[in-house]
Amino acid sequence: VAMSTTGDKILDTALSKIGEKSLFTKELENALERNEVDLVVHSLKDLPTSLPPGFTIGAVCKRESPLDAVVFHPKNCGKTLSLLPEKSVIGTSSLRRAAQLKKKFPHLEFRDIRGNLNTRLKKLDEKEEFSAIILAAAGLKRMGWENRIGQLLSPEDCLYAVGQGALAVEVRAKDQEILNMVSALHDGETVLCCIAERAFMKRLEGGCSVPVAVSSTLKDGQLYLTGAVYSLDGSDSLKETMQTSVSYPQQNEDGPNDDVQHVGITARNVAGQAQEAAENLGVELASLLLSKGAKHILSVARQLNDAC
Numbered sequence: 001v002a003m004s005t006t007g008d009k010i011l012d013t014a015l016s017k018i019g020e021k022s023l024f025t026k027e028l029e030n031a032l033e034r035n036e037v038d039l040v041v042h043s044l045k046d047l048p049t050s051l052p053p054g055f056t057i058g059a060v061c062k063r064e065s066p067l068d069a070v071v072f073h074p075k076n077c078g079k080t081l082s083l084l085p086e087k088s089v090i091g092t093s094s095l096r097r098a099a100q101l102k103k104k105f106p107h108l109e110f111r112d113i114r115g116n117l118n119t120r121l122k123k124l125d126e127k128e129e130f131s132a133i134i135l136a137a138a139g140l141k142r143m144g145w146e147n148r149i150g151q152l153l154s155p156e157d158c159l160y161a162v163g164q165g166a167l168a169v170e171v172r173a174k175d176q177e178i179l180n181m182v183s184a185l186h187d188g189e190t191v192l193c194c195i196a197e198r199a200f201m202k203r204l205e206g207g208c209s210v211p212v213a214v215s216s217t218l219k220d221g222q223l224y225l226t227g228a229v230y231s232l233d234g235s236d237s238l239k240e241t242m243q244t245s246v247s248y249p250q251q252n253e254d255g256p257n258d259d260v261q262h263v264g265i266t267a268r269n270v271a272g273q274a275q276e277a278a279e280n281l282g283v284e285l286a287s288l289l290l291s292k293g294a295k296h297i298l299s300v301a302r303q304l305n306d307a308c
Contacts, residue, residue: 025042029055029170032171038171040171042167042170043138043164043166047264050202051264055170056265057168057169057170057266058182059182059183059184060167060186060194060265060267062189063138063165064165065152066164067155067158067160068136068153068160069140069151069152070153071133071149072132073128073130073132076131076132076150079150081105081108081132087109088131089110089131090109090110090132091110091120091123091133092133093112094161095232096159097134099230099232099234099301100157100158100211101157101158103230104158113130113133117140117145121133121148134153134158137149137152159228159239161213161214173261173266180268183268188269189218192218192274193278195265196216196279196281199279199281199286200225200227200283201282204229205298210229211229211234212228213228214228222243222244223277223278225282226240228240229294229301230301232304236297236300238292240285240289241285242281244281246271248271248274250271260272262276262278
């Protein structure tokens, strides 16, 4: 069942200005609630950290690359952002990308660009307005357009969005049969990384209207999470990294504990203690940034964005 959402329809306004938390999810959730569909598939980064009552993420699939990618206008083929001429215009609808890249590449200008992938690539190729645009690498790869990627931005260049690159399957929380069925799709490593990232975002009360960014890795039973907040122009920022152990055995306990949600995710086949550790890591990292002044940076960013 193909569906359009508010975010797909409003293409002349920056995402951060629409002021609606569930831009790409509401219509799908309405269909789920009316039993017209049994599960809906989202990009995890589009899902708010608090889901409406009665819903849960029943599966988080193995993550595609979470990195951001630069697609260049054909005349700039073979270049990188640092080699573009002074005042070149870069298209992105993301405050997070713009804030980080303005700081790193002060010679470039950043301008809003909206629309689905086809529309944005068409705007880039057919007009002279943009020298390059920034998109999620995952979307380009899934569409088979990997050859358009001119530069992949490492987390050192640009930390990514919470949940970027992962697909989420949302279901009715009480629908045991469907929950059981989709839980086979969970990828344990992706689940733990995304729980930590979502918990970080939730504690900060971040969203599209403020620049919040992350990077996470799981290695040898240790989960590493880097999180950052930025002012709109990138001049003010806070960034920290923390880690925690998530090497807990999966316990086969039948009972009510099966369906504990962690930031909206129900993962029956991932150890509960590991999920808890991941969630705590996100909360603690956010609390550390808040203690260093993140709230001020975010509230100024929110006010400026509302005023623009």
